[in-house]
Amino acid sequence: MRLFSVRDYRHLFGAQVIALFGTGLTTVALGLLAYDLAGPRAGMVLGTALTIKMVMYVIIAPLTAASIDRLPRRTLLVLLDVIRGAVVLALPLVTEVWHIYVLIGLLQAASAAFTPTFQAVIPDIVPDEAAYTRALSASQVASTMESLLSPVLAAVALIFLTFDRLFLGTSIGFAASAVLVLSTRIPDARPSARTTAWDKAVGGIRTFLATPRLRGVMALNLVVASAGSIVVVSTVNHVRDRLGGTQQDVAWMLAASGTGTLLAALVLPRLLDRISARTVMTTGAGVLVGGTAAAVTITATGLTTWTGTAVTWAVIGVGMALIITPTGKVLRASVARNAIPEAFAAQFSLSHLAWLITYPVAGVLGTNAGLTPAWSTLAALAVTGTVAALLLWPRHDGGGAPRADATTAWHLSGRSRSSLTKAA
Template sequence: MITALFGNRDYLRLFTAQVSALFGTGLTTVALGLLAYELAGADAAAVLGTALTIKMVVYVTVAPLVAAYAGRVPRRSFLVGLNVIRAGVVLALPFIDQIWQIYLLIAMLQTASAAFTPTYQAVIPDILPDEREYTRALSAAQLAATMETLLSPMLAAAALSVISFHWLFVGTAIGFAVSAALVIATRIPSATAAHGSLRERITVGMRIFAATPRLRGLLGMNLVVAAAGSVIMVNTVNYVRDTLGGTQSGVAMLLAANGFGTMLVALSLPRVLDRAGARPVMLTGAATLITGLGAAIALSLANAGDWRWGAAIAVWATVGAGTAAVLTPTGQVLRRSSRPADRPALFAAQFSLSHLAWLITYPIAGWLTTAAGFTTTWLTLAVLAAAGITVAVRMWPRRDPDELTHLHEAGTIDPALLTDAVRVDDRFYRHTHAYVIDAEHRRWPTEAERELAAA
């Protein structure tokens, strides 16, 4: 059970810190969309698209640099300082009156977030070394994100009935401040420092991604999530206000429907993952996202009518369900694919590469909607999602065991690492163990090489 994890006080504090920061961020998601609409009106989608594109550029470029130094700074102090920075930035957002100011503050806010998130993600497996506990922690993390998606818009809708949306930014700052206080009270183990030059430390995560088949498949999944998620993040405000004729509360309601779909799936995933494994669950989630995009396209072609509200709620919830099925097992896949010393770099690489997919889809959702409307935009995103799931199926082999039998050439590896290997001849050793890309295993063995090693 997920609740059994909370007996670990350090994990409980970190989880609560995550929830606090997430709820603050959720309020900003609603408020930023309304701020863009206040300043830009019908062009709000283009403004949001640009702001979120800036966010993605920062995420793609900053995270690998941070990972290179992750083992060389006290992680607790680092996380606290980043939360303080984020709180200060969001407190400035209610006072802006120019669109360019949105772009500047978003760049500052997301630079801190790009440093915070992968560092936080890499801490959790150090606190929970047991695989089953970590799997449940991943579901708890997704559930927390889901509850934020569900409840933050509801809280925002209630608040907007009595206050201006500008005050929602104050709620965000409070969330970051509470998160910082909880991290201060948490015992966070020191990181295992990766060795090598700065260039090697920056690129090691990308190298592991490029060489590991299941991670190449994960890249395709990232594109599917981004294609469907950009519809939710960028287009909800304009779809509700301009097509459905809804109010600020209507925006919050659709975002809450998306969160409700995510919550239903996240609650059921721990047992499903134990039984089925990550690959079938994530592929099912990707297929669900493509189904949601297809339904959104059909909805964009529909004639006016109040029934569209119910249909939109169902579509937004379907996208939420598919997102949970893909994102929840991702940390498990990353942990399985790396040594502890390389884990911060791999989490940072996933952070950057997943947001590179958003960097592609956010401008499409923002700028193409303004120029060509919802139908053309959502059809384009559906094509990208179909390409993503095709990559995932082709790159991630159906048979993907943890342990691989492979050959090492004598003289190319420290003999101390081959104490349990079998000498085949004067040239090769046969070795079987959990296989990941690292300093001793620079590439993935081919099927022919594995068959030769097993012979």
């Protein structure tokens, strides 16, 4: 079965890609808006706004996943796009910092509900198992490409437009996404095997806690968030205040990290055929520890250069790709097919929980104590996550062998946690 021959999937995937790029452009524009309103304190404003984003993701995503079988999914996806488009359109009108916080709360609540809804729809419109696996991979590739191309598109756009016009463009993008969703025929959700909303909401998290390799993934989430927060939160102040750069320079520096991500993503498919996911992901953790150490060295020694920063940002991008890209493969190998949406929803929430820890460190500590203490703290968290992953994820478990039997037993028969852990 050819994946993109499925009309409904093709349109829904297009909606996801447009929404992803809308979110990416909004992130770039939001950093510039924060700098416009707060100047040197932009890092704290952006860090707080992104912390609000993570709170919404951690709370809303599992609740949406738990309730998705009771909701009209096409209507919900369209409504979420409309909300996001309206909020983004209002962002350039703000005059106070607290306005940003309120609007970001609304925007990210809608985004947090969109992702698990989209993931739950895929198996119903792509019933073929092989095509379904390719659909999950396509979704990951789209996310990877967005991290590269959004900053590049923003940099090009900023040559001709002021940053507030980026918000208008992303609003139009969300409207286009809603139109594409409307053009699909999304079937009604099948009732979940779980009996209560709470059981559905925490089912995926229980699987993470019970499976050694997934506990390792949880630790690696902290490594990604620690290094990523340096790039996402601190780039605007580092480039504008320390390097004396422009708005376009901020976007290009973010693109340097995205370039590292893309280069790694191009190599990984063949690499994962020969090397276990555990080896690739823990290597990525080592790369991120090195990247954060380089960032601390740059800010602590005062040897701040364009080349040094760009190379460090690219290294961080490589490390993030080495961890993020194989994660879907590990999840699919750890749960039964009917539990994949819950596992992805759990990873969505748990990964953003890690960002909820690191964003305030980068934003608040970076503003009040300086970049060196903030980045040093984040580097220490990256080391902690790396060591924890090595201890929690057994060396003999490469993360590639299917474990659907063990996970199914956990879901359907209430098998004890200890026995599932032994099986995994």
